[in-house]
Each structure stands twice: as C-alpha cells, then as structure tokens.
Amino acid sequence: xxxxxIYGEHAGGSIPKATAVAVGAAQQIAAASGxxxxxxxxxxxxxxxxxxxxxxxxxxxxxxESADLEHETADTRTLAMKAVAEATGSDTVxxxxxxxxxxxxxxxxxxxxxxIASDVTAVNDDGTLVRPMYAGNVFATVxxxxxxxxxSVRTTAFEPVEGxxxxxxxxxxxxxxxxxxxxxxxxxxxxxxxxxxxxEAERVVAGGRGLKSGDNFxxxxxxxxxxxxxxxxxxxxxxxxxxxxxxxxxxxxxxxxAPTLYIGVGISGAIQHLAGMKDSKVIVAINKDAxxxxxxxxxxxxxxxxFEAVPELTEKVKSLA
Amino acid sequence: xxxxxxxxxxxxxxxTIKVNADGTGIEEAGxxxxxxxxxxxxxxxxxxxxxxxxxxxxxxxxxxxxDCQEQLRTGLAMGADxxxxxxxxxxxxxxxxxxxxxxxxxxxxxxxxxxxxxxDDDSNEVGQMxxxxxxxxxxxxxxxxxxxGGGGSATCVREIDGGLExxxxxxxxxxxxxxxxxxxxxxxxxxxxxxxKKPMEEIDASxxxxxxxxxxxxxxxxxxPERAAGRVVESVDELIAALQGEAKVL
Numbered sequence: 001x002x003x004x005x006i007y008g009e010h011a012g013g014s015i016p017k018a019t020a021v022a023v024g025a026a027q028q029i030a031a032a033s034g035x036x037x038x039x040x041x042x043x044x045x046x047x048x049x050x051x052x053x054x055x056x057x058x059x060x061x062x063x064x065e066s067a068d069l070e071h072e073t074a075d076t077r078t079l080a081m082k083a084v085a086e087a088t089g090s091d092t093v094x095x096x097x098x099x100x101x102x103x104x105x106x107x108x109x110x111x112x113x114x115x116i117a118s119d120v121t122a123v124n125d126d127g128t129l130v131r132p133m134y135a136g137n138v139f140a141t142v143x144x145x146x147x148x149x150x151x152s153v154r155t156t157a158f159e160p161v162e163g164x165x166x167x168x169x170x171x172x173x174x175x176x177x178x179x180x181x182x183x184x185x186x187x188x189x190x191x192x193x194x195x196x197x198x199x200e201a202e203r204v205v206a207g208g209r210g211l212k213s214g215d216n217f218x219x220x221x222x223x224x225x226x227x228x229x230x231x232x233x234x235x236x237x238x239x240x241x242x243x244x245x246x247x248x249x250x251x252x253x254x255x256x257x258a259p260t261l262y263i264g265v266g267i268s269g270a271i272q273h274l275a276g277m278k279d280s281k282v283i284v285a286i287n288k289d290a291x292x293x294x295x296x297x298x299x300x301x302x303x304x305x306x307f308e309a310v311p312e313l314t315e316k317v318k319s320l321a
Numbered sequence: 322x323x324x325x326x327x328x329x330x331x332x333x334x335x336x337t338i339k340v341n342a343d344g345t346g347i348e349e350a351g352x353x354x355x356x357x358x359x360x361x362x363x364x365x366x367x368x369x370x371x372x373x374x375x376x377x378x379x380x381x382x383x384x385x386x387x388d389c390q391e392q393l394r395t396g397l398a399m400g401a402d403x404x405x406x407x408x409x410x411x412x413x414x415x416x417x418x419x420x421x422x423x424x425x426x427x428x429x430x431x432x433x434x435x436x437x438x439x440x441d442d443d444s445n446e447v448g449q450m451x452x453x454x455x456x457x458x459x460x461x462x463x464x465x466x467x468x469x470g471g472g473g474s475a476t477c478v479r480e481i482d483g484g485l486e487x488x489x490x491x492x493x494x495x496x497x498x499x500x501x502x503x504x505x506x507x508x509x510x511x512x513x514x515x516x517x518k519k520p521m522e523e524i525d526a527s528x529x530x531x532x533x534x535x536x537x538x539x540x541x542x543x544x545x546p547e548r549a550a551g552r553v554v555e556s557v558d559e560l561i562a563a564l565q566g567e568a569k570v571l
Contacts, residue, residue, distance in 0.1 A: 099480070135443070142538065142540060183460070183490040184488065
C-alpha cells in the first residue's frame, strides 16, 4: 500500500497548526491504507523548521532545499510535490485547506490525473471522505476514483497528533525544472498583529455590519477583543462594506474557525457566515434584532444595542482579570 | 486581447438549501438560479480590461445543462461579446477543467478569469486545474490585477491567509477572482436587449474527445448536524455569569 504524503507549510521559521492538523488527518487516511505518513518540507533554507517538523507525528520528514523553492508559488510547488510523491512511494497527498493548500492541491491533482476532495471534514473507515457543500448546508460522502489521490482537509475538523515520538528526517535532492513562464514572487505584505492567529485562536470576537464603520471596529470591538485575548474576525458584510480587510473574513468564502468561545457582534448570521463558525464550542450573539438568524445557532443570545452592551462587557471582562 | 471568462449556474446565495428526500442531492424545486457570484466578479474584471484597452474581446463560457443559457445571457447583458455553452451531464471539477482546456485550445485567449470558487460545491479547484493542464501560470484569490508590457504580462495581488501577496507572470495565464477585486455591474436594459442578439455557440462536451466521467463519486449527501438550541440572556451580567458558570469559558 502507498504512503500518505503531507504538504508542510512553514513561515518565519515555524510551522502553522494547520500543518500539524493535516498530519493528524493523514494518519487517519494512512490507517485505512496501511501506509506511512511522510511530511514534505520544501524551501530554500529550512534551518530550524526541520526540527519542528520532526515533532508532528509523521513517520518520516523529507526535506527538499532549493533556491527555486524559496517562495510558495503553485506551479513550482506542484512540480516538487509530484516528484517527492514519486520518490517516497506516496499515493495520497494531503494538504491543509489553507490558501496555500487550496492554491497548490488542485494543480497537483491535475498534474497527476488524481481525483481530489477539497476541505474534507471526516475520513471514514472505508476510505470515503466527507466534505461540505452549499456553505455547509450539505455534507457529501465522496469516493475518489483514482489510484493517486489528493485531499485538502479543513483544519478545524481534525486534531494534531499528540505525544508523538520524533520522526526520522532525510534530505532529498530534486532537480526541478522551473518553466520559462513560471510565476515570480514580488512581495508579501504580511498582516502584522499581536493578536492570536484567527484560525488557531481559542477565542474569537467577530463584528458585522452592525458596527456601522471601520472606526467602530477599532473603538468599540477591539477593546473587547483584547480584553479577552481573542482574535478578531468579521462577517462578509463588514468586509464588503470596507470596514476591515478580507483576511478577517469568517465564512463560506473566508476562514473556517472553531474556537472555544465565539462572540458575534452586530452580525445577522447569514448562512455564508454561519458556515465558517458554527462548529465553535460556545457561541454568543449580541444583536439588537431579536429575529437575527445568528440567534438560532447561539448558545447565549443578548438582544441589545451593541454600542452599549460591548463597552459594558469589555469593562466587566477586564475587571475579572 | 482576448479574455475568456466563466459563468457557472448556481443557486442564488440567499436560497435555503435542503438535502432531497432520497439523500442523493439537493431539493431543487423553487430554487432561483444565478451566475456564481465569484464568476460575476471575473466577468466584471474582463469588461473593465476591455473598457481600458478599447478593443479586447470577452468570451463567456458555461458548462452544464441547456439552462446555463440564462447565465450566459446575463454575462452577455453585462457586456461580454459572445458566449459558448458546453453541454455536459453533471461534470465534476476535473471534467470541467478538461472541457475548458479544449475551449481554450479553440479560442486561444490571452487570459482566463474565473471565480475562485463556485458557491454550490465550494470546491475551489477548476482554475488551478485548468492552469496546470495548459501549463500556464496561475494566480488565485486575487484582489488586484494590473496588465503590463502591452498585455504581455500581469501583476496580481492575492489575498492569502497571512496578508497580501504580489505575483507577476507572463500571459497567457489563469487567474481566479476573490471578493474584493471589484463590484460587478448590473446589466442595463439596453445591455439586456443587445444580449439577445449576441452569438451563443453550443458545443456538446462528448464531441471534444475527452474523458468526461467523474473521478469523484458522490456516495450520499447528508444535512449538517443540528446545533442544540441556546437561550436568550437578559443582560451583560447574566451573559458573563453564563460564560463563567455554565459554559466555563471565561
């Protein structure tokens, strides 16, 4: 039986939780097929990332270092991942369903004529996979009808491997023929924030159109976000209105989160938003419209004017600390 | 310059979607069908390039049933020049990417612009697959597009998890539109009148000489798990007490 290869993301010398979770999902897939899990790490100078990668529970870590792999562009990464899959006897490649995973995985699938399932939320014992469609209103059980398979996994649906022994690590040298029309990386304007990463945070406070302006996100919502040590999110409506950048968007077309505590402020709860947060453990909704759909998924709903309730909540949370 | 754009027929995003009685798909009765909202953004971007350049041609493609004509007419009414309907029975994203590869071979566009995902199956796959099949550069999830070198190359800003990434690449290429690329126009009444006379070519996918079988079989579909009903709290104090005592998350 073939091995299961995992695409290892890394940035700034560390590995995101999304990759640790992808290893966890890959173990479930490997349990069904009987193969090993192999974490692929691609980059120019991997340095300390190699050691971090060895702690995630994969059977083995395979490192490929090349100047052509400095940046995460889909065309070059596809060539590399296909070559690593062949070199490691892998017949399934698992990505986290992050923007990087969603960018590369389908391209790899087409390159290998592999069937692909994106944003998978469960692995069944018979090897079938479950994935959401229609903004999470439907969950489909799908079967991939090819020998070589590509899967991206929803990061809130799986867990990292706990208490794993360190993986063996090996370097693999590949010659990648970068095509003449390859994409060139120009720059990354990284979001700088002292807050937790939205998709990894234990607590998230999200704002909607009810905030009425970008300034109110800063003056009304952010104090509550910081009092709770939370990450900040937003509904698509708030992003559409230009109140906050798109990387805060939670929902069908944004990020999927499942924090321990989610507080939705001035969010009506369109199905597209609910698709991104309804697996949160505890959901709180604050909205002045008692009929807002978000109350149908909230554990605790407070029907109130957010401009009064949020400052009061912020002060009272601060006084708990 | 020639630009190829896509228009997938999907349920209106405001529609409530329910699994059908035999668990094979969705209940289609009463659904209003629209152009995939991300494809609308792609169409709008192509039209803006045409308006800026003066003489580009915008060709719009839809793959699916004969009903996709409606979505193609919408795109033509927005301002696309002509349409291609490829009839295919329930193709999966891999099959759609094979079909589009053939259409690109016929049309030789300089640029393909598609929505980043269709809001029905939420796969987010076809643009990337098409780019690979063609051996073209790809830029997914873009929020800005700038053409340079007389339309010979492009620079795109992509909305990625960690911020905004800028890429540059030669054309032809495939790009997929994210939400903030633009705000699509509504079709005007004269636009709708003109669209009736614009050419729409019909192609049967089975005539393209490609494998159309699904590589992903849908075994069954289920509704999502229900969340237990919560309760309304009357005050901030009651909320804090509930989060501390009952939920133990504060």
